Amino acid sequence: MFTTRVFALLAVAGTIAAGVSAALAGDMVDIPGGRFVMGDAEGDANEAPRPVTVAPFRIMRNEATNAGFGAFVAATGYRTDAERSGAGYVWTDRWRLVPGADWRRPHGPDTTIDGRGTHPVVQVSRRDAAAYCRWRGLRLPSEAEWELAARGLDGRRYPWGDEPPRQGASARANFGTVGCCAADAADGYLKIAPVGRFAAGASPYGVLDMAGNVWEWTSSAFPGRPGLVALRGGGWGNDPYCLRVAYRHGNAPDIGLDMVGFRCAGDAK
Numbered sequence: 421m422f423t424t425r426v427f428a429l430l431a432v433a434g435t436i437a438a439g440v441s442a443a444l445a446g447d448m449v450d451i452p453g454g455r456f457v458m459g460d461a462e463g464d465a466n467e468a469p470r471p472v473t474v475a476p477f478r479i480m481r482n483e484a485t486n487a488g489f490g491a492f493v494a495a496t497g498y499r500t501d502a503e504r505s506g507a508g509y510v511w512t513d514r515w516r517l518v519p520g521a522d523w524r525r526p527h528g529p530d531t532t533i534d535g536r537g538t539h540p541v542v543q544v545s546r547r548d549a550a551a552y553c554r555w556r557g558l559r560l561p562s563e564a565e566w567e568l569a570a571r572g573l574d575g576r577r578y579p580w581g582d583e584p585p586r587q588g589a590s591a592r593a594n595f596g597t598v599g600c601c602a603a604d605a606a607d608g609y610l611k612i613a614p615v616g617r618f619a620a621g622a623s624p625y626g627v628l629d630m631a632g633n634v635w636e637w638t639s640s641a642f643p644g645r646p647g648l649v650a651l652r653g654g655g656w657g658n659d660p661y662c663l664r665v666a667y668r669h670g671n672a673p674d675i676g677l678d679m680v681g682f683r684c685a686g687d688a689k
Contacts, residue, residue, distance in 0.1 A: 642670025
């Protein structure tokens with residue numbers, strides 16, 4: 421059994437090996453820190469603007485990929501929460517708990533990540549994401565760190581400015597229908613896109629995919645809902661309102677979903 425498991429892990433790592441180096445090295449961006457207004461006066465009630473000061477830190481330029489997570493699993497034998505429970509959540513017209521959905525089969529047992537090493541890893545819980553970050557000597561970002569990396573100090577509503585994203589050839593983000601909430605291939609990808617594909621949507625610091633593609637776990641609690649963790653950034657099935665840098669969503673920390681991934685952060689060197 422042990423030999424079979426090792427060969428299975430090595431097979432996954434081999435399939436995505438081409439992206440491992442890019443996923444593991446040279447992808448941290450230095451954020452100088454500073455004082456900024458977190459939130460959005462025209463957003464939800466939990467986005468009430470408030471001044472926040474953030475110390476300098478580092479954050480991954482791209483979302484964590486299948487390649488990077490596969491290397492972590494191959495090196496450690498880690499099993500995700502979705503693998504242990506036997507099911508993960510998949511978005512169709514609503515969230516559905518699908519048996520057999522996990523990070524290798526993100527949208528259900530008949531799907532695969534073969535050839536998608538540079539796609540963001542999904543079906544990872546907050547605990548899984550934190551374990552990967554620790555393996556890299558990093559951690560998950562706080563909400564304040566995430567929002568600063570996404571918007572800078574000038575109060576913009578999206579990483580690129582105040583204009584909402586539009587579908588088409590000049591798209592700045594991978595997102596869903598303009599009327600919430602369904603997958604839409606008008607930006608070139610029905611669901612998950614490779615990381616860094618939408619360079620025009622970069623944040624002021626050059627951090628990519630802070631709006632759309634997949635939601636991202638943070639280390640912060642979701643306000644007013646004990647036990648839930650804050651997610652940021654919106655995903656491939658969301659409308660432009662949910663892609664605003666101030667928008668917040670909360671999930672339980674022990675579940676995986678096919679529209680939720682993460683990126684790691686670290687203290688400034």
